[in-house]
Amino acid sequence: MTQEWTPERTAALIALWNEQLSTAEIGRRLGITKNAVIGKVHRLGLQQRRPSPKPKTEPINVLRLEGLRPNMCSWPIGHPGEETFHFCGEQIAEGKPYCTKHCAIAYIRVKDRSTSVA
Numbered sequence: 001m002t003q004e005w006t007p008e009r010t011a012a013l014i015a016l017w018n019e020q021l022s023t024a025e026i027g028r029r030l031g032i033t034k035n036a037v038i039g040k041v042h043r044l045g046l047q048q049r050r051p052s053p054k055p056k057t058e059p060i061n062v063l064r065l066e067g068l069r070p071n072m073c074s075w076p077i078g079h080p081g082e083e084t085f086h087f088c089g090e091q092i093a094e095g096k097p098y099c100t101k102h103c104a105i106a107y108i109r110v111k112d113r114s115t116s117v118a
């Protein structure tokens with residue numbers, strides 16, 4: 001059975017093509033073979049679809065203030081205003097504002113400060 005390329009079918013092919021469907025999928029929908037789709041696409045001179053452009057790579061997946069949640073460690077890493085400045089974001093130790101690791105640092109600092117002041 002030969003399917004004729006009526007204007008309607010051609011329009012359907014173009015629409016499906018523009019929807020970024022695979023040639024196999026377009027063929028399935030139109031009831032024709034993948035090769036028939038490829039042949040028609042070629043004859044129509046439809047633009048070859050390029051793979052979608054890669055998403056811009058984020059420099060670093062950093063946790064910003066707006067991403068901070070109450071159960072996340074708000075220990076600042078880096079210097080405020082710098083591109084890489086972010087927050088730790090680890091699960092906080094119970095009843096503490098920071099994660100276990102940063103609590104340890106925080107308490108050492110407090111202890112040092114109190115001894116140096118005294």
Ligand SMILES: [Zn+2]
Pocket residue numbers: 073074075088089090098099100101102
């Ligand atoms: Zn932390």
